[in-house]
Amino acid sequence: MTVVGDRSEERTAERKPANRFPNEVPRPEGELNELRKPWVPPRGWRILSAVNNTYVGLAYIATGLIIFILAGVLAVLMRTQLATPENDLIDYALYNQLFTMHGTMMMFLFAVPIVEAFAVLLMPNILGTRELPFPRLSAYAFWIYAFGSLAFFFTLFFGVAPDTGWFMYTPLSDARYSPGINADMWLLGIGFIEIAAIAGAIEIIVGFAKTRAPGMSIDRIPVFAWAMLIFALMIVFAFPALILGTILLEIERALGWPFFMAEKGGDPLLWQHLFWFFGHPEVYIIFIPAAGMVSTILPAMAATPLVGHRLVVLALITMGVISFGLWVHHMYATGLPQLSLGFFSAASMSVAIASGIQVFAWIATIASGRLKLKTPALFIVGFLIVFTMGGLTGVMVASVPFDLQVHDTYFVVAHFHYVLVGGMVLPVLAAIYYWYPTVSQKQLSERVGRWVFGLFFIGLNATFFTMHITGLMGMPRRVYTYLAVMDWGALNLISTFGAYMMAAAIALLVFDIVRTFRFSFSDTVGNIWDAGTLEWMRTYTYGTRSIPEVDSRYPLWTRPELSDETDEGRYYLPGTLTGRREALVTSPIDARPVYVMQVPGPHWGPFLAGIATTIFFYLLTFKLVLPAVFFGVVAVALILWWVWDLDHGPVRRPAHIGGGLVLPVYTSGSVNHSWWGTVTLLLVQGAFFTCLVFSYFFLWLVNPHSWPPPGVSMPSLAWPAVAAALYAASSAAIFFAGRALARPSSGALQLLFPSALLLFAAAVGVQVYSEWQTGLRPTQHSYGAMVYLFGALQGFLGGVLLVMAGFTMARSLAGKLDAVRRVTFDNTMLLWHYATAQGLVAVGIVSLFPRALG
Amino acid sequence: MTAVAEQRLTSKAFLLFGGLLIWAAHFMLVYSVNAVVCARGLQDLRVLGAGLIPFTVAIATLVALAAASRLLWVGSGWLGPLRGEPHDDRASAFLRQVSIALALLSMVAIFLTALPSFVVVPCG
Numbered sequence: 001m002t003v004v005g006d007r008s009e010e011r012t013a014e015r016k017p018a019n020r021f022p023n024e025v026p027r028p029e030g031e032l033n034e035l036r037k038p039w040v041p042p043r044g045w046r047i048l049s050a051v052n053n054t055y056v057g058l059a060y061i062a063t064g065l066i067i068f069i070l071a072g073v074l075a076v077l078m079r080t081q082l083a084t085p086e087n088d089l090i091d092y093a094l095y096n097q098l099f100t101m102h103g104t105m106m107m108f109l110f111a112v113p114i115v116e117a118f119a120v121l122l123m124p125n126i127l128g129t130r131e132l133p134f135p136r137l138s139a140y141a142f143w144i145y146a147f148g149s150l151a152f153f154f155t156l157f158f159g160v161a162p163d164t165g166w167f168m169y170t171p172l173s174d175a176r177y178s179p180g181i182n183a184d185m186w187l188l189g190i191g192f193i194e195i196a197a198i199a200g201a202i203e204i205i206v207g208f209a210k211t212r213a214p215g216m217s218i219d220r221i222p223v224f225a226w227a228m229l230i231f232a233l234m235i236v237f238a239f240p241a242l243i244l245g246t247i248l249l250e251i252e253r254a255l256g257w258p259f260f261m262a263e264k265g266g267d268p269l270l271w272q273h274l275f276w277f278f279g280h281p282e283v284y285i286i287f288i289p290a291a292g293m294v295s296t297i298l299p300a301m302a303a304t305p306l307v308g309h310r311l312v313v314l315a316l317i318t319m320g321v322i323s324f325g326l327w328v329h330h331m332y333a334t335g336l337p338q339l340s341l342g343f344f345s346a347a348s349m350s351v352a353i354a355s356g357i358q359v360f361a362w363i364a365t366i367a368s369g370r371l372k373l374k375t376p377a378l379f380i381v382g383f384l385i386v387f388t389m390g391g392l393t394g395v396m397v398a399s400v401p402f403d404l405q406v407h408d409t410y411f412v413v414a415h416f417h418y419v420l421v422g423g424m425v426l427p428v429l430a431a432i433y434y435w436y437p438t439v440s441q442k443q444l445s446e447r448v449g450r451w452v453f454g455l456f457f458i459g460l461n462a463t464f465f466t467m468h469i470t471g472l473m474g475m476p477r478r479v480y481t482y483l484a485v486m487d488w489g490a491l492n493l494i495s496t497f498g499a500y501m502m503a504a505a506i507a508l509l510v511f512d513i514v515r516t517f518r519f520s521f522s523d524t525v526g527n528i529w530d531a532g533t534l535e536w537m538r539t540y541t542y543g544t545r546s547i548p549e550v551d552s553r554y555p556l557w558t559r560p561e562l563s564d565e566t567d568e569g570r571y572y573l574p575g576t577l578t579g580r581r582e583a584l585v586t587s588p589i590d591a592r593p594v595y596v597m598q599v600p601g602p603h604w605g606p607f608l609a610g611i612a613t614t615i616f617f618y619l620l621t622f623k624l625v626l627p628a629v630f631f632g633v634v635a636v637a638l639i640l641w642w643v644w645d646l647d648h649g650p651v652r653r654p655a656h657i658g659g660g661l662v663l664p665v666y667t668s669g670s671v672n673h674s675w676w677g678t679v680t681l682l683l684v685q686g687a688f689f690t691c692l693v694f695s696y697f698f699l700w701l702v703n704p705h706s707w708p709p710p711g712v713s714m715p716s717l718a719w720p721a722v723a724a725a726l727y728a729a730s731s732a733a734i735f736f737a738g739r740a741l742a743r744p745s746s747g748a749l750q751l752l753f754p755s756a757l758l759l760f761a762a763a764v765g766v767q768v769y770s771e772w773q774t775g776l777r778p779t780q781h782s783y784g785a786m787v788y789l790f791g792a793l794q795g796f797l798g799g800v801l802l803v804m805a806g807f808t809m810a811r812s813l814a815g816k817l818d819a820v821r822r823v824t825f826d827n828t829m830l831l832w833h834y835a836t837a838q839g840l841v842a843v844g845i846v847s848l849f850p851r852a853l854g
Numbered sequence: 855m856t857a858v859a860e861q862r863l864t865s866k867a868f869l870l871f872g873g874l875l876i877w878a879a880h881f882m883l884v885y886s887v888n889a890v891v892c893a894r895g896l897q898d899l900r901v902l903g904a905g906l907i908p909f910t911v912a913i914a915t916l917v918a919l920a921a922a923s924r925l926l927w928v929g930s931g932w933l934g935p936l937r938g939e940p941h942d943d944r945a946s947a948f949l950r951q952v953s954i955a956l957a958l959l960s961m962v963a964i965f966l967t968a969l970p971s972f973v974v975v976p977c978g
Binding site for chain 2: 219310321337704
């Protein structure tokens with residue numbers, strides 16, 4: 001592969017002859033009106049029911065920035081406290097809440113959501129589609145994030161904010177040492193962000209694969225979209241570890257099932273493994289989209305294609321995978337075997353290769369072009385400097401002996417702020433300045449922008465560079481004050497001064513946004529950077545007038561007239577086929593048009609379900625179980641309400657979209673976008689289950705000679721055999737239900753679904769009762785806790801299947817399900833077979849593994 | 855590209871991750887073996903004159919490197935131009951090049967992972 005070769009395409013793409021456009025102009029009268037009608041956004045207070053990616057994306061970004069500011073205020077408070085030795089402005093209890101909330105909010109409620117927000121806002125236009133596949137899901141994700149995160153922040157004012165660090169280490173966070181609800185606030189309060197992140201990830205993955213403009217083959221996909229894909233895939237595989245960890249800890253706190261209590265066979269290190277298996281990839285989850293932003297902004301600012309496009313994609317994929325092999329490098333001081341630490345140190349070095357590739361590609365891009373030193377470019381240059389320094393100290397702390405010296409000191413604080421602020425916040429600020437003209441009638445001030453950059457960049461280095469030194473001088477993290485004799489005062493004062501400079505920079509930015517922001521879909525500032533990617537085309541509520549055909553990585557550079565041609569309706573789908581919102585679905589590799597997807601429009605479901613979900617989590621936090629269950633049911637009902645009017649079926653025959661292409665308006669099976677969404681969700685569930693299996697084996701490892709513990713007898717093998725047979729039988733019933741779809745009037749479906757449910761419930765019952773009748777209880781020992789957790793998880797899946805089966809049957813009775821219009825059934829079937837497979841594996845592990853040990 | 859060729863290529867696109875998945879499998883294996891051996895005090899066992907852990911890591915590394923090089927060797931066959939397809943297909947070329955480069959990078963990562971086994975005391 002050659003680096004220069006990447007750029008040849010942009011130089012050589014030929015002009016498309018006028019007679020080769022897919023559609024003729026002028027377009028028929030009324031076509032534009034027909035297209036516009038279903039996309040008209042709700043007005044007034046009904047705007048809350050909007051699901052357009054532009055509205056949701058903007059609201060998402062705004063909320064993310066509010067959280068960033070609130071979490072930043074907490075940081076400024078902490079820095080004020082530490083400005084002088086023996087300061088008594090803030091007591092230790094509040095300080096604990098401040099640093100816990102600052103870390104939690106920045107990591108969970110700002111960093112992840114805001115990059116998802118940028119994806120929701122920009123991906124459709126960058127990919128050249130009218131909409132991503134699941135806009136209501138995106139809207140729901142936004143609402144639970146918005147309500148949940150603001151409610152989470154306000155816990156500070158009631159003294160119930162979490163106070164055990166954003167990592168919630170056990171045993172400090174267990175019920176004995178943190179008996180209040182502060183820890184529960186974290187464990188349950190963070191639940192909504194897990195849902196929001198995964199919902200967003202599904203949208204991004206399926207959107208990347210299915211809704212690209214024709215011709216945007218895999219080699220022409222912008223790096224921004226690649227980065228978002230890797231980011232989303234990482235969420236799919238990393239967040240389940242966190243979800244499992246929080247569930248285990250909450251169950252231990254609420255019910256006394258011992259997963260982390262050493263005296264009952266648990267191990268606090270299990271929490272650290274689960275947390276950091278999420279936590280380290282989380283750093284890359286934050287960084288990779290930011291890197292994608294840099295790789296997209298830089299070519300426009302340097303007026304040259306990104307050098308080494310393929311190498312950058314390679315680097316993103318590599319980081320996405322290898323970052324999962326780094327989690328123990330947060331655990332070097334926990335007493336793990338030396339060689340284990342060595343493996344993780346080696347992985348840390350490997351991931352540095354990928355990071356290095358990207359950094360060199362960016363430097364080469366700057367070198368090969370002519371960098372316009374506008375505000376976005378300033379932030380990018382700042383990013384390169386700060387992130388590289390953070391990367392270098394990262395290599396230092398990845399070295400075990402050095403890490404042991406600086407563990408839990410301010411050196412580590414300095415390192416990860418260089419990586420996170422440098423690697424993520426600076427690119428996001430660059431992104432705000434860069435993409436602002438796509439949504440506003442007025443651009444931010446260049447003059448103010450330079451001040452914002454200058455203050456922020458100097459402030460950042462003043463704040464955090466000094467921390468390297470205070471750390472090397474021995475100042476520990478998370479202390480609310482320090483003695484004057486330690487001589488850390490002057491450096492801390494500089495740090496505090498720097499923090500105020502950063503705060504001033506952000507205040508200036510907010511001032512400029514308030515001054516200049518005039519929202520518009522179509523009457524925007526436009527392509528002031530002379531960028532080459534599709535988001536700079538003229539767009540409306542329905543995206544572009546027609547769906548363009550792409551012939552390079554920088555279509556607007558190779559075809560400057562593309563925006564006008566698209567706007568005239570010369571390209572694909574210039575009108576509407578069904579009278580509804582539509583998007584063009586293309587094939588995953590070469591982006592060949594496959595079918596026209598009917599896209600859901602505004603609905604109150606996402607907003608109301610967002611409220612109900614947030615209330616559910618917070619009631620659960622306060623142990624108000626019955627009201628919580630009520631709101632949980634309401635949330636599910638609202639979700640079903642909005643899903644009910646999806647899956648319209650083949651409402652019309654296949655139709656022309658231009659260029660001689662005749663496409664269907666409906667598909668089912670593996671071609672359908674919903675199938676891809678469900679499979680992605682199953683990947684999440686599979687990752688969760690894998691983490692659970694890991695936890696089982698981990699606890700076995702720390703419990704030699706007591707797995708099961710002395711005095712516990714295992715049920716005879718007949719029990720698991722029966723459970724396995726029942727699971728298999730329930731899946732078989734669903735298989736036959738699929739066949740019965742061809743004869744919806746036969747009533748077989750109404751018979752087979754309840755039968756399958758009963759069989760599944762019986763399987764779970766046998767699985768759990770077989771252990772219960774031996775006298776084993778979940779509170780006695782970690783062995784019992786794990787065994788019953790396997791059963792509980794199957795029970796949960798059974799509950800989900802109950803809802804989905806009921807929904808599927810209801811659609812069948814309403815005449816909305818048949819052999820063709822079968823997406824609802826396919827999704828239920830996929831989950832059913834997965835649940836069966838998981839049940840079989842769980843039964844196998846629980847009943848066979850301890851026996852295999854003898 | 856025809857729909858059938860596209861479908862075949864879609865499944866093969868997952869080979870982009872092939873080299874890295876081999877790295878992941880190797881990584882998890884050596885980490886798990888080391889954890890179990892140390893937890894159960896089996897580190898002094900010897901196989902063919904070598905310590906249990908260096909021996910296991912060496913075998914696992916050889917297998918992983920062989921698998922990754924196999925991916926490298928036949929990568930062009932898997933991801934190259936499909937029968938009846940033009941040889942200048944950019945999407946195929948992109949997939950082939952990136953997957954081969956990823957396989958190479960994975961081999962480096964596998965080698966780096968194995969290295970500490972021969973210089974660090976396993977359970978110290």
